[in-house]
Amino acid sequence: MKLHKAARRSILLSATATVFAPFVATGSAHAQEVPVEEGTGGIADTIVVTANKRSENLQKVPISVSAFSGEQIDRLGITDTTQITQQIPSxxxxxxxxxxxIFSLRGISQNNFTDNLEAPVAVYQDNAYIASMNAVSGQLFDIKRVEVLRGPQGTLFxxxxxxGLIHYLSEDASTDRLNGYVQGQYGRFNDWSLExxxxxxxxEGFRFRAAARVEQADGxxxxxxxxxxxxxxxxxxxSGQDLGGKDGWxxxxxxxxxxxxDATLNLWYKHSEDNSVATGGYVFENCIYLDNGFxxxxxxxxxxxRNGVINAITAEPASPWEHFGxxxxxxxRVMNSYQGQLDWDLGxxxxxxxxxxxxxxxxxxxDGDALPFLIVNVDSTVDFRQFSQELRLAGETGLLSWQVGAYYLDMRYDGSHAVxxxxxxxxxxxxxxxxxVPKVDQQYLIDSENWSIFAQGDLELTDRLTxxxxxxxxxxxxxxxxxNVLSDPTFAPQPDPIVLFTDKDLAATVPGVNREKYGDWAARVxxxxxATPDTLLFASWNRGIKGGNWSLSSNINAADFRHDPETLNSFEAGFKTTLLDGDLRLNGTAFxxxxxxxxxxxxxxxxxxxxNSDAHATGAELEAFWSPSPRFDAVFGGTWETSSVDSIPATGVQFGPELFPGAPDSEFCTNLGGVFRCDFPQxxxxxxxxxNAPRFSLNYLLRYNVxxxxxxxxxxxxxxxYDDQFLExxxxxxxxxxxxxxxxxSLTYEHDDTGISLTAWARNVFDQEYxxxxxxxxxxxxxxxxxxxxxxGATLRIPFGR
Structure with a gap:
């Protein structure tokens, strides 16, 4: 495989550092961070997080953070990167x-389904940023911890x-003892996995860890x-194709x-594939038909x-788990990730x-229309490449704990989006x-380069105030x-498709609209x-930034082609406390x-x-982790939020097909002969x-063992x-x-001597339609x-080398 030129340069630098590291390292501490001991009792035990890019007790981190250990993830039966949402407030x-x-934190998300955009909720895997929303979903296995940081995290990330930020941390090769596990699962819809x-x-001084998972399921x-x-x-x-299946490894x-x-080198290789996954369809709902068929x-x-799922042709009620496309x-989809991390104590x-x-x-x-004939089809391809390099120094000087660093990111999108x-x-x-049968194919090539420098410090003003x-x-x-290329060979056969417009045409109207040069700053105070050894109070201001990008749309005005960067000023206050002799952790934040x-x-x-529009939001979150005895654990979380987006354009004009000859006009739509033009006054x-920002939400977990x-x-x-919420x-x-x-x-039996466990589980037990x-x-x-x-279904897990 031919590596990106920047990747080759950096790998050469890393290799050079690796060769000389043993000869020039000084000091006595091991390069790996010495982890804070995690609790071994109930779920109220505090776990270690790296929200500040160093290992810290979660209760000592002045950020709104939720985290789950690998053991807790196994208990919840989470096997996909998207399944963690139910137990993470907001x-x-x-x-x-x-x-x-598309992850949403406190209502902040990017719901656009085109492939070129980055999300405002960053996703990291083993300390590396994943820039494309197409590369975020995947199988979750052999996980050490998942951390979710709410609010802007721009200074360090x-x-x-x-x-905010979601960070998946895999189990690594940090132990010399031979260990591992085998796990199999089978459930409804012929859903099976093996990992x-x-x-x-x-x-001596050389370790490995290998892990794999394969899954398949009917739709x-x-x-x-x-x-x-x-x-x-x-x-x-x-179509004869059931939706929602799985087929990947x-x-x-x-x-x-x-x-x-004093120096440790971590090398990672990760590979994943999704092969002909049955997806790309919808159910049809919420329609009261007019005389013209719209x-x-x-x-x-x-x-x-708001009258529920229907058959789009007969208008009869239908199941939300049936489709007629x-x-x-x-x-x-095929993904490969190559990573090297060097941790070096320089004294x-x-x-x-x-x-x-x-x-x-x-x-x-x-099939974008959920009807048994063509109204909207979407086809997309993307060849995505990203290279990133981070260099960071951290230390303590007197009363100051500090970090400084630099970051470089180079991305290339080569894709098409056809409607x-x-x-x-x-x-x-x-x-x-x-x-x-007209088709517009948007062909694009995006080169994006980003660099940044950052610093953060914790200054002890007094023994208790930082x-x-x-x-x-x-x-x-x-x-x-x-x-933007138009073709319709059955209506207007042509030797070459019609190029409706290009980025050069748009730039002729709005100079520079096909370029984005943007510099800005993020901050945290x-x-x-x-207050006590068990209670932390904090108040903060964070300034987060996100760069501009392009709306890849089949019909776009030059003035709307590029959208501007966004800036978020966040004001937060919160507390973290441990009560009842360590049996209860209670954390809360208002923002x-x-x-x-x-x-x-x-x-x-x-x-x-x-x-682009100005907006504001106000809310609060509360989490409780309670382990009153070795037999019982409980988790409760709650959120409240209100929000407002000042103003965004409404539909304006929409065109639709003449579904049957001579269809009448409606209140907003006029039959032009073969096509309707609809003009909306608002x-x-x-x-x-x-x-995705309900006014209220609650999450809960109760676990009892004997x-x-x-x-x-x-x-x-x-x-x-979850309370009522808009999805758009x-x-x-x-x-x-x-x-x-x-x-x-779920019900789990675990054998004491061998650690072998068998779990019977059921999800969405009340068959809730949402x-x-x-x-x-x-x-x-x-x-x-x-x-x-x-x-x-059921899950069997067989560990070894415990």
Whole structure:
């Protein structure tokens, strides 16, 4: 494989440092951080986190952090990177397939489904940033810990952590003892997986750990034919493809070498594949049909109906776990990650170097309309490459603990995003004078380069009062080569497709619109008071930043092609306390957000676009971890939030097909002959709520265990309740998810001597119907994906070398 030129340079530098490290290292401390001891009792025991890029007791970190250990993740039965949301206050996930994962923290997210955007909730894996939202989802196995940091984290983690950060840390090769496990799982919908890990010492100062997982599952949203005999259409066949299945595997190798008593080198290789995953479809809902066959809308052009899932042809009620689309969708994706981390004690100063090179190739096909004939199809491909390098120094000088560093990120997106059908009828008429099956293919090449420098320090003002000051300056340099290409060979066969416009055409109207040069600063100021040995109080101001980007849309104005950077000023105050002789941990945070140029995603009119708007939010979170006895554990969490986005454009104009000859006009739509033009009078949507931000939410976990038959039996109930929430920032009632509760249960037997465990589990036991994703398409209705119904199964785990 040919590596990126920057990657080659940095790997050469890292190799040079590796060769000379044993000869020049000085000092007596081992290069690895000495971990703080984690508790071995109940769930109230504090775990160690690296929220400040050093190992610390979670209760001593003045940031709103939730964390779960690998053991706790196993108890919850979490096997996917998106499943952690139920037990993390203020964390939500918006996902219609593994193709794209959209995390939301305190309502901050980027719901745009085009492939070129970065999220404001940064995702890290083993200290390396994952820039593409396409590369975030994946199988979760052999995990040491998951950390979720709420609020801007720009000083230590960079420009795209406006909303917060999620960090997955894998088990590594830090132990010489041979150890590992094998685990198998089987559940409803023929859902099975097999995973395992093994690690230990190979020789003095040289260790390894290898882990892998494979999974397959049938889809849980079943394909159905449409019986339209009563309407004179007979039986319209569906795709025959059930949605929501799994078919993939992943593997990971870590090699750890002690180069000297003071320097340790970690080398990682990670590979994952998704192969022809059955995805790329929706169910149809929330439509009251007009005489012209379109869905009723409000003055902003949004579907406001709330009458549940229907068959789009017969309008009869349908199951949320059945679909009637005619086109099979699929996802094929391959990812590779190569990483080296050098930790070197230079004698009172710790040097950390992290080099990462990640590749992702994806092909995705989607039936975007949930109807048994073509209204909207979407096809996308992307060849993504990223290289990052971080250098960091950390130490203590008197009363000051400090870190300074530099970071470099180079990304390249080479992709296409094609839309076929109704959203481009106006372009087809303008380009060809009519249409049959028009298609617009957006071809793009984006080069993005970022560098930053940062510093943060904790100054002890008194024995109990500490001041944290941090800052980061970040510089973006991005360029896009873009072409919007129209083709319709059955209507207007041509030797070459029509190039409607390019980035050069847009730049001729708005100079520089195809370039993004942006420099800005992030900051953190926190005052931390250790009121008692068990109680920490803190108040902070954080300034987070996120760079601008481009809205890849089939029909875009030059002025709207690029959206501006966003800035978030966050004011927080909180406490962390341990009560009842360590049996209870209680943590709480209140926050107020002031957003400048919030990047709001809108699909109004069926055209994806990002607009800038000021916004604000106010909220609070509370977490409780209680272990009153060795037999009982409980976790409770709660959130409250209110938010407002000042103003984003409404639909304006939308085009739709003449579904049957001579269809009449409606309140907003005029039949132009073959196509409808709909003009909506409401220009803007004002004071909308942030998406995926319910006013209230609760999460809970109760676990009780007893010793039985040379082992232990543990019964667990866990879940979450969410208040009403909008799934899109446009706040159309058609994309309102009403309040719901999801409850899971499990029963585990673990043998004392061998550690072998068998778990019977059930998820969503009350068969709750709720949407994981929704798109309000205006006159074309609302398409959604529902989360799985009740599922159940069993997991067998066999450890060794405990």
């Amino acid at each position: 964390l939500r996930v918006n996902a219609f397939s593994p193709n794209l994962t 960079g420009r795209n952590a406006t909303g 395992g890990a093994v690690g230990g010492g190979l020789s 849980y949203i079943k394909s159905r034919d449409t019986d339209a005999t009563a309407l004179g259409f007979g039986v319209i066949p569906g 992943a593997a990971r190798l870590n090699i750890q070498a002690d180069l000297s008593p 869905c009723d809308t409000n003055a902003a052009g949004l579907s406001d109906a 005619e086109r099979p969708g699929s996802l094929d 009172g100063v710790e040097l950390t170097s992290i080099t990462n090179y990640l590749t992702m190739d994806k092909v995705y096909q989607e 076929t059908g109704a959203p481009i009828y106006d372009l087809a008429i303008a380009g060809n004078g009519g249409f049959s 001041l944290t000051l941090g800052g980061r300056y970040s510089k973006d340099n991005k360029a896009i080569d873009y072409a 926190s005052l931390n008071f250790q 107020h957000y002031i957003y400048d140029d919030y990047q709001a995603f809108s699909l109004a009119g069926g055209v994806p676009q990002v607009f 220009a803007n949507i004002t004071d909308a709520e942030l998406p 010793n039985v038959a040379s082992g232990n039996v543990a019964a667990q109930v866990d879940g979450a309740w 920032v446009t706040n159309g009632l058609g994309s309102l998810q009403e309040a719901y509760n999801v409850t899971n249960v 949407r994981a994703y929704a798109l309000n398409l205006g006159i074309l209705g609302v398409t959604s994906i529902y989360a799985p119904p009740a599922t159940y």
